[in-house]
Amino acid sequence: MPSIHTYDDTQHRAAVIALWRDVFNYPTAHNRPELALARKLAVDDLLFVAVAEGTVVGTTMAGYDGHRGWLYSVAVHPAWQKRGLGAALVRHAEAALTALGCMKINLQITAGNDAVAGFYERLGYAVEPRISMGKVITANVLG
Numbered sequence: 001m002p003s004i005h006t007y008d009d010t011q012h013r014a015a016v017i018a019l020w021r022d023v024f025n026y027p028t029a030h031n032r033p034e035l036a037l038a039r040k041l042a043v044d045d046l047l048f049v050a051v052a053e054g055t056v057v058g059t060t061m062a063g064y065d066g067h068r069g070w071l072y073s074v075a076v077h078p079a080w081q082k083r084g085l086g087a088a089l090v091r092h093a094e095a096a097l098t099a100l101g102c103m104k105i106n107l108q109i110t111a112g113n114d115a116v117a118g119f120y121e122r123l124g125y126a127v128e129p130r131i132s133m134g135k136v137i138t139a140n141v142l143g
């Protein structure tokens with residue numbers, strides 16, 4: 001089983017970028033992996049990687065704002081899926097948020113990826129009647 005560590009920019013950067021490109025391939029500029037990493041590291045280090053044989057095979061990012069905790073970027077390399085690693089990554093992020101005093105964790109699932117709700121339901125999450133809204137701050141999305 002891969003081991004889970006806090007992200008280290010020197011060791012993990014290239015592999016995380018490659019994994020996110022493979023797994024998510026978001027078209028939006030504000031989700032560019034390089035930019036997402038830079039902005040996350042400027043705020044906190046709630047970014048975790050699963051490492052197997054020296055390479056990153058999974059990630060999860062957590063966020064905590066004093067009110068809610070959030071999960072982002074839960075990803076497992078296809079070769080490592082269905083072996084419990086996704087669950088271990090989510091539990092690791094949950095433990096970090098719990099240690100910070102977080103009382104509730106939220107996450108979003110992109111339309112079209114609805115089936116992944118089953119993964120989170122096994123981990124105790126429930127679909128809630130909410131409308132998710134967002135606004136991009138274009139002035140902060142460089143390049």
Ligand SMILES: CC(C)(COP(=O)(O)OP(=O)(O)OC[C@H]1O[C@@H](n2cnc3c(N)ncnc32)[C@H](O)[C@@H]1OP(=O)(O)O)[C@@H](O)C(=O)NCCC(=O)NCCS
Nearest residue numbers: 074075076081082083084085086087109115116118119122
């Ligand atoms: C979703 C993802 C992280 C799951 O990782 P994983 O390592 O395969 O998951 P696990 O092996 O830990 O699975 C835990 C449980 O969830 C179930 N599960 C996993 N993927 C599932 C899916 N897509 N739909 C329903 N159930 C799923 C597993 O069968 C397992 O159930 P069990 O405990 O009864 O055996 C992985 O499939 C992935 O990276 N997907 C692409 C990126 C993505 O969609 N991320 C989520 C963004 S919101």
